[in-house]
Amino acid sequence: MKLSALQANLPNFKIRLLTDADQQALFELEKSNPDYRTTLGAGELTLAEIHDDLTGHPDQVSADQKQVFGFYLADHLVAVVDLLNQYPEQDFLFIGLLMVGAPYQRKTVGSVIMTGLMQAALQSNIHCLQLTRVTADTGVKAFWTKLGFEDGDQLFLPLAHDGRLAVTTMTRLLV
Numbered sequence: 001m002k003l004s005a006l007q008a009n010l011p012n013f014k015i016r017l018l019t020d021a022d023q024q025a026l027f028e029l030e031k032s033n034p035d036y037r038t039t040l041g042a043g044e045l046t047l048a049e050i051h052d053d054l055t056g057h058p059d060q061v062s063a064d065q066k067q068v069f070g071f072y073l074a075d076h077l078v079a080v081v082d083l084l085n086q087y088p089e090q091d092f093l094f095i096g097l098l099m100v101g102a103p104y105q106r107k108t109v110g111s112v113i114m115t116g117l118m119q120a121a122l123q124s125n126i127h128c129l130q131l132t133r134v135t136a137d138t139g140v141k142a143f144w145t146k147l148g149f150e151d152g153d154q155l156f157l158p159l160a161h162d163g164r165l166a167v168t169t170m171t172r173l174l175v
Contacts, residue, residue, distance in 0.1 A: 001067060001069075001083055001085060001093060001117075001120060001121065001124060001126070002120070002124060003015060003016070003017060003069070005120040005123050005124055006069065006116065006117060006120045008120070009116035009117070009119040009120045009123075010071070010112070010113065010116035010117075010120075012073075012112075013071045013072060013073060013078075013113070014071075014072040014073075014075070015069055015070065015071055015072070016069070016070055016072070017067060017068065017069060017070075018054060018068045018069065018070045018080065019054065020051060020054060020055075022054075022070060022077070023047055023050045023051060023054070024047075025070070025077045026050050026053065026054070026070070026077070026080060027045065027047060027050050028077075029077050029078075029079075029080060029099060029101045030045055030050065030053075030099065031045055032101045032102035032103070033099055033101075033102060036099065053068070053082065053097070054068050057084060058084070058087070061084055061087050065084055065085045065086055065087060066082070066083070066084055066085075067082075067083045067085065068080060068081070068082045068083075069081045069083070071109075071113055073104075077101070078100065078101050078103075078104045078109060079098070079099065079100045079101065079104065079109055079110065079113055080097065080098075080099050081095065081097065081098050081113065081117065082095070082096035082097035082098075083095060083096065084096060088130065089128070091125060091126055091127045091128060092126065092127075092128045092129070092130055093121050093126045093128070093129050093130075094129075094130050094131065095129060095130070095131040096131075098110060098113070098114065100113075110143065111143075111146070111147065114147050115147075117129075118147075118172070118174060121174055122174050126174065127173065127174050127175075128171060128172070128173055128174065129149070129171070129172045129174065130169060130170070130171045130172075131144070131149070131169070131170050132155070132167040132168065132169050132170070133167060133168055133170055134165065134166070134167055135154055135166040135167055135168045136166065141168075141170075144170050144172075147172065148172050149170040149171060149172040150170060150171055150172070151168050151169075151170055152168065152169035152170060152171055153168070153169050154166055154167070154168050154169075155167050155168075155169070
């Protein structure tokens with residue numbers, strides 16, 4: 001995804017690629033969403049995890065396919081989107097994370113960002129968006145369904161302490 005295409009479709013935000021220099025701001029944003037970590041069965045958030053969020057990617061994906069975009073209003077990080085380009089297929093974009101800071105939730109920020117991202121994706125010859133969501137999280141399902149995503153397969157991710165987390169793939173074809 002080209003930053004310029006994303007910025008052109010979301011002119012009210014200042015958008016930039018996040019780096020390790022942005023760890024503290026991303027830490028604060030993720031900390032404002034404790035329910036997310038609870039849903040994942042994760043413990044206390046650490047800066048090491050933030051570094052992993054910024055740099056981690058599946059083995060079959062090269063580092064240059066990963067992008068983490070920060071969305072700013074009045075020089076304040078209000079949202080983050082983690083993307084994998086050309087994954088799992090050539091004309092796909094995989095959304096690893098969309099997180100909106102707690103003070104900006106339920107104020108259309110996430111919907112506006114995703115609508116702009118879908119427009120930018122189409123302009124970049126991306127024809128399908130895909131993500132996984134925690135199956136039990138009905139609020140997240142409602143958000144993505146409202147944006148035209150449809151449920152796909154259910155998978156089980158391993159968790160620490162021998163647990164499993166049910167996740168569901170969701171897909172949105174762009175036309």
